[in-house]
Amino acid sequence: MQKFLTIALMALLPFLNADAQQRRPVVPQGASTVTPGADTAKRPPVSPPNKPKPYNEVITAKAVSSDGMFKVHKVDDNYFFEIPGDMFDREILVVSRLSKAAAGFRTGASYAGDQINSETISFEKGPNNKVFLREISFQETGRDSTEGMYRSVMNSNLQPIGASFDVKAWAPKGGAVIDVTGFLNGDNDYFFFSPFSKRRLGLGQVMADRSYIVSAKTFPANLEVKTVKTYTLTAPSAGATSGSVPSAFTMGAPTPRPVTFELNTSMVVLPKVPMKPRYYDDRVGYFTTQTITDFDMNPQGIDRYRYIARYRLEPKTEDVEKYKRGELVEPQKQIIYYIDPTTPKKWIPYLIQGVNDWQVAFEKAGFKNAIVAKVAPTPEEDSTFSLEDARHSAIIYKPSDIPNASGPNVHDPRSGEIMESHINWYHNVMSLVRNWYMIQTAAVDPKARKMVFDDELMGQLIRFVSSHEVGHTLGLRHNFGSSSTVPVEN
Numbered sequence: 001m002q003k004f005l006t007i008a009l010m011a012l013l014p015f016l017n018a019d020a021q022q023r024r025p026v027v028p029q030g031a032s033t034v035t036p037g038a039d040t041a042k043r044p045p046v047s048p049p050n051k052p053k054p055y056n057e058v059i060t061a062k063a064v065s066s067d068g069m070f071k072v073h074k075v076d077d078n079y080f081f082e083i084p085g086d087m088f089d090r091e092i093l094v095v096s097r098l099s100k101a102a103a104g105f106r107t108g109a110s111y112a113g114d115q116i117n118s119e120t121i122s123f124e125k126g127p128n129n130k131v132f133l134r135e136i137s138f139q140e141t142g143r144d145s146t147e148g149m150y151r152s153v154m155n156s157n158l159q160p161i162g163a164s165f166d167v168k169a170w171a172p173k174g175g176a177v178i179d180v181t182g183f184l185n186g187d188n189d190y191f192f193f194s195p196f197s198k199r200r201l202g203l204g205q206v207m208a209d210r211s212y213i214v215s216a217k218t219f220p221a222n223l224e225v226k227t228v229k230t231y232t233l234t235a236p237s238a239g240a241t242s243g244s245v246p247s248a249f250t251m252g253a254p255t256p257r258p259v260t261f262e263l264n265t266s267m268v269v270l271p272k273v274p275m276k277p278r279y280y281d282d283r284v285g286y287f288t289t290q291t292i293t294d295f296d297m298n299p300q301g302i303d304r305y306r307y308i309a310r311y312r313l314e315p316k317t318e319d320v321e322k323y324k325r326g327e328l329v330e331p332q333k334q335i336i337y338y339i340d341p342t343t344p345k346k347w348i349p350y351l352i353q354g355v356n357d358w359q360v361a362f363e364k365a366g367f368k369n370a371i372v373a374k375v376a377p378t379p380e381e382d383s384t385f386s387l388e389d390a391r392h393s394a395i396i397y398k399p400s401d402i403p404n405a406s407g408p409n410v411h412d413p414r415s416g417e418i419m420e421s422h423i424n425w426y427h428n429v430m431s432l433v434r435n436w437y438m439i440q441t442a443a444v445d446p447k448a449r450k451m452v453f454d455d456e457l458m459g460q461l462i463r464f465v466s467s468h469e470v471g472h473t474l475g476l477r478h479n480f481g482s483s484s485t486v487p488v489e490n
């Protein structure tokens with residue numbers, strides 16, 4: 001897949017970068033703001049300091065609670081996060097996706113599974129019984145945190161406080177309970193659409209009476225929030241890359257209709273110690289982190305570098321010696337791609353084969369069974385499993401007319417460690433490979449001389465695309481060089 005997929009990926013990369021650049025702090029619903037120039041005489045007096053209550057007056061006997069990265073409590077219609085003491089100041093990757101896309105809305109990111117935001121945040125204790133949500137970026141650094149230059153760089157990189165919460169109650173061991181109902185029910189740039197995605201899709205204000213929290217589920221290293229949000233549409237998206245303008249604008253309605261999405265927000269705690277990164281080199285085609293500007297590396301200037309995106313594959317402790325001897329070992333953590341259970345059954349074996357085809361490449365690096373595909377369980381088979389869960393990589397089958405597929409990844413911005421990937425598989429990619437195969441091979445392959453290919457041939461073409469996209473999600477770019485340097489017969 002050369003040109004089409006290149007375009008898809010190039011389109012994707014600026015999308016994600018732009019997200020990071022267009023960030024602006026937000027104020028959660030219900031938080032107080034001061035309007036510059038407002039008449040100070042009319043301003044209400046400063047509200048009395050927040051007084052946390054005893055724990056069991058907030059998290060009462062009727063609370064429905066679950067334990068994980070944060071404890072989640074639901075008391076009546078209110079959601080509380082209980083942040084354990086040791087989770088303050090930990091870096092948390094927040095990835096948001098559509099879990100159900102809007103009907104009649106096929107502009108840009110508009111299919112179930114599409115990513116709409118990615119952000120790194122942390123929670124920290126502020127003064128006056130507050131908890132702050134801090135936005136974290138990694139554009140500038142100094143190498144040695146004991147050096148003055150490092151402190152100087154940090155002094156010029158104060159990260160924005162994106163939201164503030166009153167501590168409703170203190171919990172044991174330095175934990176704090178905050179009420180996140182308003183934050184999750186309203187709109188903000190960290191958990192829901194990025195400002196860039198909203199502009200691209202033409203989304204306006206969230207309509208509070210048509211939006212609600214579906215669930216907040218907590219796991220040992222992640223927390224998954226599901227919400228339904230209804231937005232006003234501001235204008236047809238100028239950035240539409242495929243399909244037509246949203247049908248809401250073509251139906252003759254005097255005012256734009258609302259548009260409703262179900263969103264899944266994953267909060268994943270990043271490793272305490274980032275994976276050892278590897279520097280990007282122009283000569284080897286990897287996807288990368290954003291550029292980092294380093295003030296320590298070059299004693300008489302600055303250095304700019306990026307890290308490559310790659311999975312963390314390590315031998316199990318008991319296998320380290322074997323691994324060093326060159327024996328094949330299984331990695332500590334296998335790379336698993338789940339196949340969307342809505343995929344047409346006859347293509348599933350080929351999609352799986354396309355993933356498993358990569359095992360040979362990992363064997364060259366010393367790992368066996370490093371990567372495998374499995375069909376995702378249905379809700380009936382496992383009610384705790386979710387394809388949007390940021391711990392899971394997946395190939396998502398989309399009922400789209402786009403003749404393409406794409407393979408993005410979500411990585412730790414500190415190290416390039418790939419955390420997960422959701423491959424976009426558009427149904428109509430079959431027309432693309434049918435056309436290619438017919439044009440390129442019909443002279444020598446009789447199987448290519450008909451408009452509807454046999455399932456076995458189409459299956460093999462699907463296997464090829466599956467393998468190709470998985471390659472992207474492993475961090476690899478197109479290898480343009482090989483097209484000119486490898487003889488055709490190879």
Ligand SMILES: [Zn+2]
Pocket residue numbers: 001005006009468472478
């Ligand atoms: Zn490609």
